[in-house]
Amino acid sequence: xxxxxxxxxxxxxxxxxxxxxxxxxTRRALRIGLGGPVGSGKTATVAALCRALREEVSIAxxxxxxxxxxxxxFLLRQAVLPPERITAVETGACPHTAIRDDISxxxxxxxxxxxxxxxxxxxxxxxxxxxxxxxxxxxxxxAQIFVIDVAGGDDIPRxxxxxxxxxxxxxxxxxxxxPYVGADLAGMARDAKAQRGDLPxxxxxxxxxxxxxxxxxxxxxxxxxxxxxxxxx
Amino acid sequence: MTATTDxxDxxDxxxxxxxxxxxxxxxxxxxxxxxxxxxxxxxxxVKAGRVTDVPSLEAFCRGRLHTAGLAAAxxxxxxxxxxxxxxxxxxxxxxxxxxxxxxxxxxxxRQMMRAARATWPSPALDTLASARPRGAHQPVVLGLxxxxxxxxxxxxxxxxxxxxxxxxxxxxxxxxxxxxFHATAVLARLAPELDVVAVAGAExxxxxxxxxxDVLPAPSAPLLDITAEQxxxxxxxLFAT
Numbered sequence: 001x002x003x004x005x006x007x008x009x010x011x012x013x014x015x016x017x018x019x020x021x022x023x024x025x026t027r028r029a030l031r032i033g034l035g036g037p038v039g040s041g042k043t044a045t046v047a048a049l050c051r052a053l054r055e056e057v058s059i060a061x062x063x064x065x066x067x068x069x070x071x072x073x074f075l076l077r078q079a080v081l082p083p084e085r086i087t088a089v090e091t092g093a094c095p096h097t098a099i100r101d102d103i104s105x106x107x108x109x110x111x112x113x114x115x116x117x118x119x120x121x122x123x124x125x126x127x128x129x130x131x132x133x134x135x136x137x138x139x140x141x142x143a144q145i146f147v148i149d150v151a152g153g154d155d156i157p158r159x160x161x162x163x164x165x166x167x168x169x170x171x172x173x174x175x176x177x178x179p180y181v182g183a184d185l186a187g188m189a190r191d192a193k194a195q196r197g198d199l200p201x202x203x204x205x206x207x208x209x210x211x212x213x214x215x216x217x218x219x220x221x222x223x224x225x226x227x228x229x230x231x232x233x
Numbered sequence: 234m235t236a237t238t239d240x241x242d243x244x245d246x247x248x249x250x251x252x253x254x255x256x257x258x259x260x261x262x263x264x265x266x267x268x269x270x271x272x273x274x275x276x277x278x279v280k281a282g283r284v285t286d287v288p289s290l291e292a293f294c295r296g297r298l299h300t301a302g303l304a305a306a307x308x309x310x311x312x313x314x315x316x317x318x319x320x321x322x323x324x325x326x327x328x329x330x331x332x333x334x335x336x337x338x339x340x341x342x343r344q345m346m347r348a349a350r351a352t353w354p355s356p357a358l359d360t361l362a363s364a365r366p367r368g369a370h371q372p373v374v375l376g377l378x379x380x381x382x383x384x385x386x387x388x389x390x391x392x393x394x395x396x397x398x399x400x401x402x403x404x405x406x407x408x409x410x411x412x413x414f415h416a417t418a419v420l421a422r423l424a425p426e427l428d429v430v431a432v433a434g435a436e437x438x439x440x441x442x443x444x445x446x447d448v449l450p451a452p453s454a455p456l457l458d459i460t461a462e463q464x465x466x467x468x469x470x471l472f473a474t
Contacts, residue, residue, distance in 0.1 A: 013350045013362070067469045090473040092270030093407045102265035104344035 015111040016103075016139040020229065022114065029060070029120035030226040031110060032219065033099060033136035035163055036147035038129030041173040041206060043071045045147055046126050048212035049219060050080035057121035057223060060085040060113040062106060064098050066128040085117055095128030096135075103140040110140075122223060132161035143222055145215065149174040150183035157191035165195045169202060169218050176205040251383030258352070259375075259382055260392040262399055267344030271337065272404030272472035273297060273397065277460035279408045287412075290405050291419045294398040298423060300454035302397030303430050304328050305372040306390035307449045310438025312376025313389035316446065318361045318369060324446045325370035331458040333465035335370075337474045343368030349378035357381060376438075390434035394427050404472055 013023070022028045034042045043063070050059055059081060063071040065088055072088035075081065087109045091098040098105055110123050125141055127134055136144045146167035148156050151174055157164055164170060170192055178185050185203065192201045202214035258264065275293065278284040284293050308325050312318055329335045346368065350358050358381055361369055368374075372393050379389035402416045433450075440448045461474060 013359075014347050016351070067471055090270050090470075092272070092404070092473065093471040094269055097269050101263065102267060102269055104265055104267045104347050105270060107347060108340075108343060 014139070015107045017137075017142055018139065020226075026119065027227075029058075029110075029114060029123045030143075030223055031123045031125060031141040032222065033125045033127065033141035033144040034147060035099065035127040035130065035134045035136060035144060035167070036171075037131060037149075037152055040129070040147045040149040040152060041171075041204075042126050042129065042147045043074055044206050045145075045171065045173065045204070045212060045215060046124050047075055047078050047080045048206055049124065049216060050075070052210075052212055052216040053122065053219065054081065058117075058119060059122045059124065060117060060120050061087070062109045062113070062123065062125045063088045064091050064095050064106065064126060064128045065089075066091060066093065066095055071126060071128075085113065087113055091128055095130045096133070099125070099127050099134065099136045099140060101137075103137050106140050121227075122219070132156065132159065132163050135162045135166060142226065143168040145169045145171055145218075147171045147173055150178045150185065150188070151181045154183040154185075154188050155191075157188050157195060160195045164192070167199070168222075169200050169215070170196060171215055172201065172203045174205060174207075175203050176207050255382045255384055256379075256388045256392065259379060259384065259388075260395055262403065264348065266348040267341050268396065268400055269403075270473045271341065271400055272408070272474060273301070273401040274457045274460060274464070274474065275401035275404045276408055276470060276472045276474075277464040279405065281460065284405060285409070287415045287419060290402065290411065290416065291422065294401055294419060294423055295426065296454060297401060297457065298394060298398050298426060298430055300452040301457060302394045303434055303450055303452050305375075305393040305397055306431055306434025307437040307441070308370065308372035309376035309379065309389040309393035310386035310435045311441040311446065311449060312373045312438075313379045313384065313386040314376075314438050314442040315380070316438070316442040318357070318373050318377055319364055320446055321373045321376075322365065322369045324449055325373055328449070328451045328453075329370070330453070331461045333461045334458065334474065337461075338370045338372075339365075339368035340473075341368075341371035342374040345371055345374040345378060349374065349381060353378060353381035355381035385435075386438045387431060387435040390438060391427070391431040394430045394434060398423055398427070408471065 017031060036042050046061055065071050069088040072086050075086050076083055089098060089105045089109050114120050144167050146163040172188055204214060205211045278293055284290050308321055312321055346362050357377055375393055376389040402420055405411050406413050406416045437450050
């Protein structure tokens with residue numbers, strides 16, 4: 001198929017997120033980025049999403065570790081996916097650079113996963129733990145989840161920042177710890193609403209049975225919308 | 234042309250259709266082609282205690298400039314001058330004894346290709362991308378990207394030589410919390426030598442495209458090769474190389 005010209009659609013060659021199609025014309029996987037501070041539960045959320053969705057959709061994961069392959073190895077140990085579906089990207093001490101300013105290594109990882117494992121429905125790109133300003137490039141992902149936790153301070157939604165205010169889904173994790181750290185969940189919800197308007201917020205406790213359900217349901221909606229859009233004429 | 238070279242001597246091969254601005258775009262440390270994740274051997278040198286401060290950073294960068302930097306500059310210049318990229322890719326392999334560094338060069342070449350095809354689309358880049366889908370050596374792709382940008386061999390040599398020192402200098406700022414002003418001053422002090430290496434690389438690249446690739450220089454830094462192999466085996470590291 002020769003539907004386009006590289007000058008007109010260079011993103012087909014970059015594997016950027018601007019095109020819903022792969023270079024061979026088939027639909028590519030939906031890409032969702034997960035960012036957030038260190039220790040908020042990004043990797044645990046990715047693991048839980050893989051367990052919750054792997055029977056219904058074909059998934060792969062790209063991790064962006066600050067040092068080497070720690071997060072990828074956690075996912076491998078947890079056996080949430082076969083090893084060939086998990087790739088680690090090295091970020092040279094700058095995790096936000098790899099997901100925002102220079103996405104070339106992550107695009108390569110996504111491309112190799114789609115080439116190597118056959119058609120995928122969903123690629124989760126997990127950022128290395130960073131700060132409240134970390135956001136994913138639109139050239140890399142279709143949607144992004146920002147994961148914070150109640151123990152990191154219940155004033156984080158009030159403080160805002162690009163991750164909290166603009167992410168397509170804000171996840172407030174570890175709600176089970178709220179009583180122990182004196183976190184005001186209702187206040188966090190109010191602050192998040194003030195910062196985010198109509199953008200959704202999910203409160204999760206991954207320690208609970210099916211604790212990832214609100215995030216899983218949101219991902220399912222995105223997948224349904226993606227499939228509908230990408231197959232529309 | 235005589236054996237002595239200076240900027241005027243290579244002016245005939247230095248001139249591309251584009252001016253200086255395109256070179257600034259290509260040589261910008263923020264050009265999104267993956268360089269930020271590499272220290273060019275600096276992380277291993279810091280761990281070994283060989284780079285500890287500003288003078289040792291300068292010595293490290295000077296050594297890298299005249300070895301890996303010159304080799305990269307010549308390869309990039311030859312590609313920009315129109316030498317066959319696949320043959321250049323083999324010549325780059327032959328000049329890179331470390332398996333880890335060959336792998337890194339191809340990975341960076343693939344990332345450079347991704348960025349270059351989006352910024353300066355060209356049939357020559359498409360052809361090389363098809364022939365080397367896993368990546369050609371980065372200096373070769375850099376040279377071809379320079380050509381696609383309308384730049385000449387000297388420009389390509391400058392970009393490659395500068396990258397050989399700017400990468401480690403930036404990395405050491407992160408690794409040692411070195412004062413960024415001092416690290417940038419190191420680069421400024423190396424500028425006259427960068428000029429010399431870029432001109433030598435451009436001249437070698439021009440000769441290679443006329444006389445064959447065997448005239449390309451093959452300077453080596455054995456310690457960079459050895460420590461790159463060791464670094465690749467570290468379980469915990471901040472940089473890919």
